[in-house]
Amino acid sequence: MAIEADRQVIMELPINIDVLAGLRETAKLAATHYSTQIEGNRLTQAQVVEALAGTHFPGRERDEAEVRNYYKALEHIESIVAANSPISETEFRRVHGLVMHGRRTPTPYRDGQNVIREAATGKVVYLPPEAGDVAVLMADLFDWINSQMATRELPAPLIAALTHYQYATIHPYYDGNGRTARLLTTLVLHRAGYGLKGIYSLDEHYARNLSQYYAALTVGPSHNYYLGRVEADLTGFLEFFCDSMAAALSSVRARATDTVTTPTARHTDDAAVLRTLDPRQRRVLELFRTSVVITGPEIATHLGISPRTANLLAREWLEADFLEIEDPARRTRKYRLSPHYERLVRP
Template structure:
């Protein structure tokens, strides 16, 4: 698999800006709970904007309520499921990145299943027929992807290329941008290709340390100007993949991708520095002992006074039984208390020390 592109001066400058922002964030120390809250906010924004690109009707505030509080919106059940599945999928992306899980075809098919059907779904098979991308308002043909018989071979080639590229000197943002482009070009599934392509790019960035503390939402900048996003992906005038798209010059797409990434990275670096400069209430000493999952749940208490096991399960992408085991352990560690002992709808609240800390954090 050979991609055609040329490194331009703009691309080189954007790569330099990305590295500078990484260094700024790496050297800036934030209180752990604040850092976890910023990660939660970024994950919610990524969830909202990547689904909004595909037509999801929930607002950012509604998406946050759906994924963190399990709120339902009558008449928009599909939109709610979509953001809930996407949020859990992005949590899984973070886990795979932390574990350095290799990018394989099976992982990509599992990622798609998480996004489209939720945590209990089996890995999605590749499409066995043709799908067509049309302009929503006019029905005009926009893109005709490869025939289904060619999809398995193209996906094998893409995964093999990612493996080789990660071991070479090619900058990671370029690898992520090219993988994003090639995935949507192949369009290996009937639906959910855009969301999966963006999640795959995020995974590739996170695996190689380009997570910027996981405070970023690249999808946000795409959604702000969809014409620019889709225009950059249109690298060839012909709608048929066999009529020149495979040999298209991808410089324009990479210019767009790196420009967008650099803009988000610069913005986050400035925000992190500003947050670090603000005076903060001292953290309880025990707070530093909480692991990542406990910090995510602690962050939920900035929006509500009590939680159920179902709330914890939704926030962490766990089964209700696993959530019950976690909350029982946290009660034993004395940072959670049982607010309502009802067996089926048991609710938890923070202990007094943690309530004081979260109240101070919410007031800032």
């Protein structure tokens, strides 16, 4: 009930495009810092911002690459959300490729057994399923996710929680499983209507309660997947996840409410207009914050789509009175926002 109450308030807040962009960027930076910190990244939150801006920290090259790659993966998640298609297993293997190597190349699943050990003692804390079972388990997971997205038999927070648990439990890769599990959870929440304009992140709450996070994931009578973990009682993890989500939404509700009620904030109810736009249109608004006119290739690059698809979208948006042609006489089309939407990006 707390999650739903805060979600409703956040969705109804009159957030203009400039404030929204700032809140979204803050959330992405927080997610990048805390999700990589959980896996041992040593950069501070301030250093993460600097690293993304191009600053180098001698001796921390691996940490720099991790945060840059994770930020790229978050941006790719946004493009997947905007595409509004089923959550693809192959596409998510590309997300892992971004996380690990900074490239959108699908990563093959592990071909051998991996073991999760306690860092201090070397004690085995989890033995995931054998490599031969990974492909089937992952296919089943993505089938289940898309089925739940279609039927909504469970509340969205529980779908996201079970997705997170199962991905981490399968542990499909030798490395990067935690980061990609959290990214997949983020994607599921967005697609289920709980993205909340991209202005919150759960990763900080995991990082600040790390021992509880790991304890909640450690369920069943044995550390072996086949000796109890596969059929374990997941109540503890579901409770931890929902508590974390409630805390995150409460925090962002307070921050967003404070932002839109300050004297310097614009009080025009841009939120009502924004809700009439689809995810791709909202993302394209970001281009117009720095340019009065944009081109089809710029739309394609920004959304991560082909130039042909960008041109088709532009035609649809012209018909919907979202865009206008800057100069019909020119062979190369340039577009500007229609006056109805221009106020979203310029005072």
